[in-house]
Amino acid sequence: MKRIGILLCVVIAGCSSPRHQMDRQRISVDFTFQTDTHTLRGTLVKPPGTGPFPVVVWCHGSGELDRTAGLRVADPFLDEGIAFLAWDKIGTGESSGDFYAQPFSERVDVVLAAIRELEKRPDIDRFRIGLAGISQAGYVAPGVIRRYPSIDFLLLISPGIWTPEQERSYQEKTRFLEYLLRKVGVTDETQVSQILKHRSTIGELKDAGQRQALYEQIITTEWFPKVQFLFPDPQERSPAADRFNAEWLAFEPVKEYSAIQCRTLVLFGEADRCVDPEISGRNIRKGFSISGNENLTIHIYPGADHGLQIDGGYPESFWKDLKNWLRHDS
Numbered sequence: 001m002k003r004i005g006i007l008l009c010v011v012i013a014g015c016s017s018p019r020h021q022m023d024r025q026r027i028s029v030d031f032t033f034q035t036d037t038h039t040l041r042g043t044l045v046k047p048p049g050t051g052p053f054p055v056v057v058w059c060h061g062s063g064e065l066d067r068t069a070g071l072r073v074a075d076p077f078l079d080e081g082i083a084f085l086a087w088d089k090i091g092t093g094e095s096s097g098d099f100y101a102q103p104f105s106e107r108v109d110v111v112l113a114a115i116r117e118l119e120k121r122p123d124i125d126r127f128r129i130g131l132a133g134i135s136q137a138g139y140v141a142p143g144v145i146r147r148y149p150s151i152d153f154l155l156l157i158s159p160g161i162w163t164p165e166q167e168r169s170y171q172e173k174t175r176f177l178e179y180l181l182r183k184v185g186v187t188d189e190t191q192v193s194q195i196l197k198h199r200s201t202i203g204e205l206k207d208a209g210q211r212q213a214l215y216e217q218i219i220t221t222e223w224f225p226k227v228q229f230l231f232p233d234p235q236e237r238s239p240a241a242d243r244f245n246a247e248w249l250a251f252e253p254v255k256e257y258s259a260i261q262c263r264t265l266v267l268f269g270e271a272d273r274c275v276d277p278e279i280s281g282r283n284i285r286k287g288f289s290i291s292g293n294e295n296l297t298i299h300i301y302p303g304a305d306h307g308l309q310i311d312g313g314y315p316e317s318f319w320k321d322l323k324n325w326l327r328h329d330s
Helices: 009-013 075-079 104-119 137-147 164-173 176-183 189-204 208-218 224-230 239-250 253-257 277-291 316-329
Strands: 027-034 039-046 053-059 083-087 124-134 153-157 263-269 296-301
Touching (some): 027 083, 053 104, 053 137, 075 083, 075 316, 104 124, 104 137, 104 239, 124 137, 137 153, 137 253, 164 176, 176 189, 189 208, 253 277, 263 316, 296 316
Parallel strands (some): 053 083, 124 153, 153 263
Antiparallel strands (some): 027 039, 039 083
16 A cells, blocks of 8 residues: 555646647657567657757656656757657556556666667767656656666656655645545545545555455445545555565665766645655755755745646746756756
């Protein structure tokens, strides 16, 4: 059950829809790459011309996300002459596999496989490869940079850079679960109470038989179809899920971010119920301070949620801040 705190954020982050639309020329090409076990497919979007272009590689957040999750924020990069790569996460769209069976280390492998494929292309500048991502990407990006230290720049949106205990405490304070249930359509207070009680109980049961018996009761409820992502089948628990939890619990925020040497932009929403921008921002700053990396910019947008949304759209200053940062980096 520990991984649920991270997985929940996709419901919020995945609801974003862009308002920043402009007529622009772009070239989209199919992009296929492979890990040792999976074939992944996505889209490489390039500015006009022959290149070679700098490129940003999108790192997914948690949950069932395809390439469109990244392409929502591709325009500012393209405007500055930077290509953008996004793909269907393992087990979604046209990519094979099961994203629930992937620990963080294997998600790092996926990003590195994409980078290796990009390096083969004559239209890509292999010395100007950057990363961008949302939420759980904050756990993946440091692992990529540790194994590929020549990453040129990094953009993170709403990363939860903190300990599991800090996450639990903050999400209890913001009543994040109740907020999430309403987002997925559970508005009856009695049902909300039942769901919270069952989730707490099934997480505390030590006996496998008792957990399975309670799960079989839960799946008969009328509210289960809306919240089944909160209640994975105990019998389908995989070794990969155990590895995921072990890697999450072992994640040391300050240590991980002390290894990042590239230019970095981090964007938070002040009204984020999933991630505390103050705690995450503080941990990131501590890491950069240890390494002596002064190339860190952090913005917190008043009223914006986990997906940096205000009333269904990005803050106008988001586009300005991102483009100014990209221009300074050019």
